[in-house]
Amino acid sequence: MKTVNINRILMYTMIALIAIATYMTINSYYTQLAIYEEKEIFKLDCIARAVAYKISGEEYTELIDKYPSKTLKDEAFRDTSYQKIYQQLTGAVKMTMLPSEMYTLTKDDSSNKYITTIATDSYQWLQELPTSAGLDPVYNSGGMIGRFKTGDGTQYIGAVGPIQNSNMQTVGALQVNETFDSFLMRAREQIYRNIVISLIFISIVAILMFISVKSILTRQNKLALEKIELENMRRELLANVSHDIRTPLFSIHGYVETMLMKKDSLDKDQMTKYLETTLQGTQRLKTMVDELFELSKLESKERKLNLEIFDLAEVVQDTTSGFQVEANQKGIQLKTEMNDRGIKVNGDIALIDRVVNNLLSNAIKHCKNGDQILVHVSKSGQHALVSVKDSGSGISPEDLPHIFNRFHKGKAEPGTGLGLAIVKSIMDLHGTSCTVESKTGEGSSFSFRLPLA
Numbered sequence: 379m380k381t382v383n384i385n386r387i388l389m390y391t392m393i394a395l396i397a398i399a400t401y402m403t404i405n406s407y408y409t410q411l412a413i414y415e416e417k418e419i420f421k422l423d424c425i426a427r428a429v430a431y432k433i434s435g436e437e438y439t440e441l442i443d444k445y446p447s448k449t450l451k452d453e454a455f456r457d458t459s460y461q462k463i464y465q466q467l468t469g470a471v472k473m474t475m476l477p478s479e480m481y482t483l484t485k486d487d488s489s490n491k492y493i494t495t496i497a498t499d500s501y502q503w504l505q506e507l508p509t510s511a512g513l514d515p516v517y518n519s520g521g522m523i524g525r526f527k528t529g530d531g532t533q534y535i536g537a538v539g540p541i542q543n544s545n546m547q548t549v550g551a552l553q554v555n556e557t558f559d560s561f562l563m564r565a566r567e568q569i570y571r572n573i574v575i576s577l578i579f580i581s582i583v584a585i586l587m588f589i590s591v592k593s594i595l596t597r598q599n600k601l602a603l604e605k606i607e608l609e610n611m612r613r614e615l616l617a618n619v620s621h622d623i624r625t626p627l628f629s630i631h632g633y634v635e636t637m638l639m640k641k642d643s644l645d646k647d648q649m650t651k652y653l654e655t656t657l658q659g660t661q662r663l664k665t666m667v668d669e670l671f672e673l674s675k676l677e678s679k680e681r682k683l684n685l686e687i688f689d690l691a692e693v694v695q696d697t698t699s700g701f702q703v704e705a706n707q708k709g710i711q712l713k714t715e716m717n718d719r720g721i722k723v724n725g726d727i728a729l730i731d732r733v734v735n736n737l738l739s740n741a742i743k744h745c746k747n748g749d750q751i752l753v754h755v756s757k758s759g760q761h762a763l764v765s766v767k768d769s770g771s772g773i774s775p776e777d778l779p780h781i782f783n784r785f786h787k788g789k790a791e792p793g794t795g796l797g798l799a800i801v802k803s804i805m806d807l808h809g810t811s812c813t814v815e816s817k818t819g820e821g822s823s824f825s826f827r828l829p830l831a
């Protein structure tokens with residue numbers, strides 16, 4: 379399995395997401411603008427038709443017929459019909475709150491031009507309309523003009539409603555316009571608000587995606603690394619095992635061969651010495667095979683803990699007593715210190731016994747005549763604490779971080795290097811750990827905790 383470069387993948391994902399979000403933002407801006415424009419023109423169309431519908435065609439025609447010239451504009455302004463229509467127009471502009479101008483117009487059939495009549499804004503009585511863009515097709519029955527430009531370059535959107543008499547004849551039209559800039563300003567405000575909301579939404583989705591992709595890839599990477607580590611461990615284990623088996627095997631082989639060759643010339647003492655050395659070799663091999671077997675069982679996950687509640691102080695005391703004779707023979711003072719009685723813990727007795735055994739045999743191995751070993755059991759909060767402290771040779775700072783690794787031994791040490799690896803596995807199975815403090819020449823202290831039952 380290959381490990382994946384998470385950061386690179388996440389970077390590509392982020393670039394892709396940013397590109398998609400940018401494209402979507404631009405695209406959505408133009409789409410929304412087109413929709414808003416269509417909606418706005420439709421609104422103007424509705425307003426134009428509604429206001430035009432209220433104007434009486436007869437009254438409108440009568441007004442134009444009464445004041446047929448520009449010069450009569452002042453009289454026209456004062457006419458009650460003019461005032462009425464003018465108020466309808468200004469009232470509609472006010473009510474709809476449109477930044478719009480609204481005016482009525484009439485088509486002069488002789489010149490084919492459009493003449494403005496009543497306006498809310500700038501138009502005067504019987505003035506020629508500055509631009510009639512888009513008006514022709516909608517003059518008679520009303521409709522949307524859409525976007526158009528006046529002579530000064532200002533852009534508008536507009537719509538027209540027909541002014542009809544009681545015979546449904548069109549006698550004029552009402553036009554509603556809005557400058558495109560003012561529409562754009564209002565539309566942009568809303569579009570930007572929509573875009574910000576969708577960007578926030580996209581960002582939340584992106585962040586969630588980012589987190590989930592990262593966790594998936596990290597898990598995948600971890601698995602790949604674990605597999606590589608396992609493979610390396612397997613190789614290392616094979617190399618160590620073959621090396622450590624070969625040494626005693628060669629020595630056994632050598633001594634047996636010598637004994638066979640010299641069997642007639644060797645005296646009894648020499649033969650005994652050779653046989654004892656061979657026996658030591660087989661003993662070393664046996665210990666190693668047993669420990670390897672034990673460690674592989676502990677690490678295989680098949681090993682289930684036989685949990686039971688027991689008195690830890692009692693078990694530690696018994697195990698320590700088993701080492702008393704060996705300690706006395708080496709001139710080592712082995713003492714126990716049990717501050718608290720009845721320290722009940724939940725664990726596997728056989729395995730905890732094994733841990734104390736390994737720690738004590740190591741302590742005895744690394745102490746000499748006159749040294750001291752103190753085994754201490756006490757309560758510490760919700761835990762029981764066991765420590766094995768010796769005044770022996772101590773462990774060098776270079777070795778200290780590695781002593782719990784399989785096959786790690788101090789220089790010129792005779793052991794297998796598996797004792798502390800077994801301790802670590804047992805502690806792992808109990809969900810705890812064994813710690814060590816040591817100084818070369820001053821001794822070592824190994825301790826572990828178990829939760830109180």
Ligand code: ADP
Binds near residue numbers: 736
């Ligand atoms: P072994 O079975 O060979 O003793 P261990 O795993 O038990 O292997 O110990 C690994 C190494 O840790 C030993 O070779 C020794 O160098 C060091 N060590 C362990 N316990 C002690 C101790 N009490 N004092 C000094 N060194 C120790």
